[in-house]
Amino acid sequence: MIIDRLYEEVEKKGNVCVGLDTSMDYIPREWIEEFKEVDEIIFRFNKRIIDATYDIVSIYKLQIAYYESYGLEGLKAYSRTLKYIREKGSLSIGDIKRGDIADTADKYARGHFRGDFETDFITLNPYMGYDSISPYLEYMKDGSKGIFVLLRTSNPGAKDIEYLKSDDKEIYYHIGDKLKDMGMDFIGKYGYSLIGSVVGGTHDEEAEIIRERYKNMFFLIPGYGAQGGKADNIKKYLIDGNGGIVNSSRGIIKYYTNFKDGVERFDEYTRQAVIDMRRDIGYEK
Numbered sequence: 001m002i003i004d005r006l007y008e009e010v011e012k013k014g015n016v017c018v019g020l021d022t023s024m025d026y027i028p029r030e031w032i033e034e035f036k037e038v039d040e041i042i043f044r045f046n047k048r049i050i051d052a053t054y055d056i057v058s059i060y061k062l063q064i065a066y067y068e069s070y071g072l073e074g075l076k077a078y079s080r081t082l083k084y085i086r087e088k089g090s091l092s093i094g095d096i097k098r099g100d101i102a103d104t105a106d107k108y109a110r111g112h113f114r115g116d117f118e119t120d121f122i123t124l125n126p127y128m129g130y131d132s133i134s135p136y137l138e139y140m141k142d143g144s145k146g147i148f149v150l151l152r153t154s155n156p157g158a159k160d161i162e163y164l165k166s167d168d169k170e171i172y173y174h175i176g177d178k179l180k181d182m183g184m185d186f187i188g189k190y191g192y193s194l195i196g197s198v199v200g201g202t203h204d205e206e207a208e209i210i211r212e213r214y215k216n217m218f219f220l221i222p223g224y225g226a227q228g229g230k231a232d233n234i235k236k237y238l239i240d241g242n243g244g245i246v247n248s249s250r251g252i253i254k255y256y257t258n259f260k261d262g263v264e265r266f267d268e269y270t271r272q273a274v275i276d277m278r279r280d281i282g283y284e285k
Helices: 002-013 029-035 038-053 064-068 071-087 102-113 134-140 171-186 207-213 231-235 266-280
Strands: 016-019 059-063 092-098 121-124 146-152 195-199 219-221 244-248
Touching (some): 002 146, 002 244, 016 266, 029 038, 038 071, 059 071, 064 071, 064 092, 071 092, 134 146, 134 171, 244 266
Parallel strands (some): 016 059, 016 244, 059 092, 092 121, 121 146, 146 195, 219 244
């Protein structure tokens, strides 16, 4: 199962998930002038990051909005990047946060679990109801695909809806409890389900409770670095150092801009950013 493979990647390479949320603003001007076409510029930038880090990164996450914003050329770069990650033997998440139902959800599943945009995992938004999740399960029966569903997110506005109470518990606990039940049919050999959750790393009040309550869920943990998530908070979401991946985007892909010779030593600085993050969140192997 793909969740077993993710567990093993974390064991070997650590918890870092590199967010390839690539904007043209992040790319050295020299490279833009060299490659000209948006498709090639973005893909070459992503390729440099992947080549510098794939042996120390457990998975890559691509937020599709960054690519959609550049139209067809951006989506070409999205597709090429996903295929290249696969060629390198690494795993990927399509951060698409879809949340529709019925045939529409099925088409989203087919579009991102098959074909040009195929990825190992995708992110989903459950707030239209659980019939916005169920169409994806058909594509997960062979164990080759997985999902991360928004649970308790890292943005300040999470409290507008996710923290509202019903039957004396927060909405995100209602969601988590249902996802836990849905995931029991998709448990891998290490005890984790193909149905994982997105839990923000910027708050620590409920971290230990959430981890204890959902022991069989693998967590995608955003918020580290630029969004203010601290390593001590994030570690509470892990079980013996596993059971979660920690995303960092700008903190890694823009790290080179902190140095005068950043462009010349781009690969070295990008790799160092990952190594520093692994050490910060407790990966010592």
